[in-house]
Amino acid sequence: MATTAILAQGINKWFGEEPVRTHAVKDVSFEARFGEMVYVVGPSGSGKTTMLSMISGILRPSSGTVRIEGADIWNLSSDALAEFRLKRIGFVFQDYHLFPRLTTAENVAIPLILQHREWNAAVEEAERNLEIVGLKDRAQLPPVKLSGGEQQRVAIARAIVSRPDILILDEPTASLDGDTGRNILHFVREQLLTDKRCIVIVTHDARIYEFADRIMRMEDGRIADVERSQLDA
């Protein structure tokens, strides 16, 4: 049986103060294993992004614990947690958040540069990762010269460049047409998912559900149900 990558138990998140206090995530427990691609789905405002932020070390839960490979990440200092995210978690943001003033290769190299890798070595490694996502010929272009799908792949290359064992993708198909979105998810499933990696995707795009191992549906801050995907069928 695959080992547990992420284990969240009884996490809650409140925003604001009374009388306008919002209970965004309500006593949610969550588990994701290595070799597994887990979707968190649900309507806008259901708390899925808040939960994703808490399990990836971005947003401190109001209560509950989050363990990644057994380590309670919210017991780490802020610097240690930043270091943990840098080395262990790869992020693909919904709006990509690429730097328009850097080349595509330099964008991809950022996690390595933050790990104090020498600039040229980091960019060379980034170019190898761009090759993986099929964009080696775009390495010296600024991201604004790329299409939406290409920018998404650049963001994926940046997320995997430091070989993280957890990948977090936030609405990866939100800005893409149907075919491009499916191609991206197909690529992620086939090329990036390994026995030593866990991928968590937040989406409400039903067209890509077929690539998931498990789908957790959130409603009103709670996990409403968990279903096995068509892949297991």
Added chain:
Amino acid sequence: MPGILQIAYKLLINDRAKFAALLVGITFAVFLMIEMTSLFAGILNRSSSTVINIGASVWVMDPAVQTVANTIPLPDYVLDEVRSVPGVKYAVPLYSGGALLKLRDGTYQAANVVGLDDTSLFGRPQMLAGNIKDIFAENAFIAIKDAEFYKLENPRIGTEFELNDHRGVIVGIARVASSALFGVPTLYTTYSRALQYIPNSRFTMSYLLVEPKSPADVAVIKARVTAAGYLALTRDEFVQKISDFYMYKTGIGTNMMLMTLISFIVGLSISGQTFYTFILENIDKFGALKAIGAKGQELIAMILFQATFVALTGYGLGVGLCATLIWIARSHLPDYAAMITFANLATAFVMVVIIAAISSYVGVRKVLRIEPFDIFRG
């Protein structure tokens, strides 16, 4: 250069419009600050030109004297009193006053006349043409070739003029270290001829120039002169007294300081606003860096580096621009009084550092407040 700073550098210079706006802001502010303070330094330097040019170690004067041009004649016994002080090596009188010359074409021209002690010619200028001994010739004057020289119709040796119905003859052309402040040419002659040509009050000596036997004797000389009811100042003290007068009692200093402050505010406004906009435009990128794993101190280092880089580059450009324009102005406007001093440069540098510090403080506050969670929320 560490990679994080290289990212900061590329983010900055590749945003050419913002980078140019930041540089223009800082450069303009530095240019204005140095120009203003240089003008003031030039005015102060010229206001003390007689003190600088004569070069005496100690000057004895009436205590009411505020500038070197504002002379209050001293009675002759003060010369005897000062010469009797044990620490005095020698003491000589100096005449300094204004006169109205009638030039060859019939026009009148105001001039400074400096009368040097007849026996020693202490404070003599550096001769460019003629011999200093010719100053003892009949009606002899030496013209100083400074920015105002042309106002004497560019005289040569032998050029004649009238001074109070006396005939004057230029017997030499000389130069001095510093031009006068008020835009009038300068003539040197002997002390006795100056008294003979220019109407005087009962007392005649403008200043006593004193050379102490040793630096330790200065205090004794000053004490004796004070006891006699007069004032003895070293050259530096006299220059400072003149500077203080122009700085605090004429409004020139206040105006210059206000202009410098306005330059600082203009620079701070342009640079601070542009840098803030630059940070705001990149705030989501900084948030993304934070989410990926950049530490707070790394983001602070990026912003400090960007602000410092802009500040130092703008400072260099501002200094260069100011030096170039002063050089051009001096070569076309002889009366242009501007002088870049280390104090000007240091003042502008400190102000640029303050601009960079305030700009980066605002940026750092903004960046540290951004939550990576906001990046997820979009």
